[in-house]
Amino acid sequence: MAVAAKFREIGRKIVCVGRNYGAHAAELGNPIPEKPILFLKPTSSYLSEGKSIKIPKGCSSLHHEVELGVVIERTGSNIPETAVPDYIGGYVLALDMTARDFQDEAKKKGQPWTLAKGFDTSCPVSSFIPKDKVPNPQNIQLWLKVNGATKQDGNTKDMIFSIPTLVAYISQFFTLEPGDVILTGTPSGVGPTNPGDTIQCGLSDVVTMQFTVSK
Amino acid sequence: MAVAAKFREIGRKIVCVGRNYGAHAAELGNPIPEKPILFLKPTSSYLSEGKSIKIPKGCSSLHHEVELGVVIERTGSNIPETAVPDYIGGYVLALDMTARDFQDEAKKKGQPWTLAKGFDTSCPVSSFIPKDKVPNPQNIQLWLKVNGATKQDGNTKDMIFSIPTLVAYISQFFTLEPGDVILTGTPSGVGPTNPGDTIQCGLSDVVTMQFTVSK
Ligand SMILES: [Mg+2]
Ligand SMILES: [Mg+2]
Ligand SMILES: [Mg+2]
Numbered sequence: 001m002a003v004a005a006k007f008r009e010i011g012r013k014i015v016c017v018g019r020n021y022g023a024h025a026a027e028l029g030n031p032i033p034e035k036p037i038l039f040l041k042p043t044s045s046y047l048s049e050g051k052s053i054k055i056p057k058g059c060s061s062l063h064h065e066v067e068l069g070v071v072i073e074r075t076g077s078n079i080p081e082t083a084v085p086d087y088i089g090g091y092v093l094a095l096d097m098t099a100r101d102f103q104d105e106a107k108k109k110g111q112p113w114t115l116a117k118g119f120d121t122s123c124p125v126s127s128f129i130p131k132d133k134v135p136n137p138q139n140i141q142l143w144l145k146v147n148g149a150t151k152q153d154g155n156t157k158d159m160i161f162s163i164p165t166l167v168a169y170i171s172q173f174f175t176l177e178p179g180d181v182i183l184t185g186t187p188s189g190v191g192p193t194n195p196g197d198t199i200q201c202g203l204s205d206v207v208t209m210q211f212t213v214s215k
Numbered sequence: 216m217a218v219a220a221k222f223r224e225i226g227r228k229i230v231c232v233g234r235n236y237g238a239h240a241a242e243l244g245n246p247i248p249e250k251p252i253l254f255l256k257p258t259s260s261y262l263s264e265g266k267s268i269k270i271p272k273g274c275s276s277l278h279h280e281v282e283l284g285v286v287i288e289r290t291g292s293n294i295p296e297t298a299v300p301d302y303i304g305g306y307v308l309a310l311d312m313t314a315r316d317f318q319d320e321a322k323k324k325g326q327p328w329t330l331a332k333g334f335d336t337s338c339p340v341s342s343f344i345p346k347d348k349v350p351n352p353q354n355i356q357l358w359l360k361v362n363g364a365t366k367q368d369g370n371t372k373d374m375i376f377s378i379p380t381l382v383a384y385i386s387q388f389f390t391l392e393p394g395d396v397i398l399t400g401t402p403s404g405v406g407p408t409n410p411g412d413t414i415q416c417g418l419s420d421v422v423t424m425q426f427t428v429s430k
Contacts, residue, residue, distance in 0.1 A: 012227050012257065015257075015329075018326075037326055037327065038327065038330055039327035039329045040333065042230075042255060042389060043228065044227070044389055044392060045389075057387055108325065110322030111322075112327055112328040112329075112332075113327040113328075114254045114255050115253055118255060118388075118389060119388045119389065120388065120390050173271055173272070173330060173335065174333060177259060
């Protein structure tokens, strides 16, 4: 079994990529990035199925963002793009829950995104997905429904920066370690969720998961 | 021995506070914050004495920021200010090395600070300092010299938000876990360092450390 399968226990960082789908960058009025936009969530933000996503104190606009997560299998820095597959242990389906009002304020003030992105329960994740279950991670459907209505329905082929490009770029600055997770960005269709909502999402039909939102 | 003493092995996040000394906020032309400004460094950014601080690729202005780090002893969220001492296992002296040019660009574009703050070697730290070595963490000198010349010489009594206020605030959003570290901000006097420079810094005379800077 891949070491990466224990990402919840051993992983020490979650590196997230912002605006990695053109249609999503556009829907929030942002330009297409020239290089990957990186931010972190702490591992304390992980949430497993069966527990509720909690709206953080003071937040009035909690958005869903469904994303493909790449789980790192072994330590690497300055990884060449061609070697990236050797460093990937598997995948997870993840939600990059975002306090959009906190983020809007941070962007306006030139402040960090941490509070908007890293609060407890901001990273609901599926169980580990072995590599062989996702033969082509660059052509798989990512979908999300709120209370049964489809909100996001994209495909990883529309990433601006591919998984090898992202992992290679990130590893130039941050040494990647076993169990670290990279969230590769969300397709368009992000939007608010409210207490009582049920979020269902999936990576095609390889894995699906469901969460409720509470105060 | 405190569990916190193993922060390098077991800790999973480094929560940093920006602009927590008035004179430092002023020297970079920033307003005094109304609430703590939080960002993260990954634990992969830790560096121990004997290894060099490396200027990240593309950075042309790497700044030193000497800071007091608080090491968490046990898990807590929504910690009341009065209970904070029970959650602290000890301290570390730390450098919040900052790619100031990356940060300036991020601030201008409303983007995250992660690349500016979290690159490999961006968090040089001392060995663990047991709690009883710092009887009053809110009145102790923090100093830093570059090539023998004093650049920073402040006192933790000048923090805008005290340690109990910071820990209580952070724990409302982020569950704190054993070995997590909180960097409490830097006094004034930050400035650039260049390849070949030697940085010496100390927490009064309780602990001192030395690092060289390389390409
Ligand atoms: Mg996202
Ligand atoms: Mg972390
Ligand atoms: Mg700092």
